[in-house]
Amino acid sequence: MEKVQFLRETERGSGKYGPTIFADLTEEEFKAQKLGFKIPSKLRANGKLSSSLPTIKVPEVTLPQQFDWRHYNAVTEVKNQGMCGSCWAFSVTGNVEGQWKIRRGELLSLSEQELVDCDKIDQGCNGGLPENAYKELVKLGGLETEADYKYDGADEKCHFEKSKVKATITGGVSIPKNETQMAQWLFKNGPISVGLNAAAMQFYFGGVSHPFKFLCNPEALDHGVLIVGFGVHVTKYLKRVQPYWIIKNSWGTGWGKGGYYWLYRGDGTCGINQMATSALVQ
Numbered sequence: 001m002e003k004v005q006f007l008r009e010t011e012r013g014s015g016k017y018g019p020t021i022f023a024d025l026t027e028e029e030f031k032a033q034k035l036g037f038k039i040p041s042k043l044r045a046n047g048k049l050s051s052s053l054p055t056i057k058v059p060e061v062t063l064p065q066q067f068d069w070r071h072y073n074a075v076t077e078v079k080n081q082g083m084c085g086s087c088w089a090f091s092v093t094g095n096v097e098g099q100w101k102i103r104r105g106e107l108l109s110l111s112e113q114e115l116v117d118c119d120k121i122d123q124g125c126n127g128g129l130p131e132n133a134y135k136e137l138v139k140l141g142g143l144e145t146e147a148d149y150k151y152d153g154a155d156e157k158c159h160f161e162k163s164k165v166k167a168t169i170t171g172g173v174s175i176p177k178n179e180t181q182m183a184q185w186l187f188k189n190g191p192i193s194v195g196l197n198a199a200a201m202q203f204y205f206g207g208v209s210h211p212f213k214f215l216c217n218p219e220a221l222d223h224g225v226l227i228v229g230f231g232v233h234v235t236k237y238l239k240r241v242q243p244y245w246i247i248k249n250s251w252g253t254g255w256g257k258g259g260y261y262w263l264y265r266g267d268g269t270c271g272i273n274q275m276a277t278s279a280l281v282q
Contacts, residue, residue: 039195110167
């Protein structure tokens with residue numbers, strides 16, 4: 001509760017913090033059970049994070065004040081990773097689900113467990129990285145649905161069946177770190193897989209979260225999530241303008257804003273812009 005109090009006192013947005021369903025976890029338990037975004041050292045050079053994927057060129061488009069892919073039926077229901085560090089897999093399936101719907105016209109709920117079990121580069125419940133997962137999905141031949149390859153939140157033996165594949169990808173791309181360009185890409189192309197620092201998320205209840213850098217180091221990404229839209233919040237009395245990202249999390253609907261997180265947009269809060277990627281669907 002001292003941590004909660006500190007978050008409240010130092011909050012620069014309108015984020016609300018309190019005793020969530022994860023408030024009783026120690027920092028170590030929280031990291032091991034609810035996070036799992038792992039960056040290999042070769043992608044960290046001189047304190048800077050880089051990607052092994054080609055960076056996509058972003059179209060110059062005029063952005064609306066708000067946009068949300070949920071309104072276009074391109075986002076599945078909020079899922080729950082359970083006590084397994086598989087956030088990276090949920091971030092990837094969410095991205096592929098959106099890409100498949102937008103390119104092919106069908107919204108499918110895709111299998112995270114397939115990635116946990118069958119992705120040979122990543123470490124299942126011990127963490128992973130979306131850009132590795134895209135490469136593994138190309139090798140595997142695609143994703144089965146959630147119904148065909150059910151999630152059980154534990155490292156299991158791979159029982160992937162190529163004949164059951166319902167969605168395929170051709171590779172992955174890195175999206176520029178400029179948040180206006182991220183919004184332009186999202187607006188034109190669909191939800192984005194991102195890593196962020198989840199320090200403030202353990203106690204998050206609602207509002208636009210905007211912690212200081214020293215509380216939410218933008219270089220220390222530890223959680224994979226999905227940006228599905230953006231908006232602008234204007235506070236009631238002081239009329240402070242707070243642009244934000246709408247972020248789909250994988251901790252069930254009992255956390256945050258029905259399973260979603262609003263994070264301040266525009267200054268790289270919690271490293272939200274450091275590792276934005278997407279799968280490519282033809």
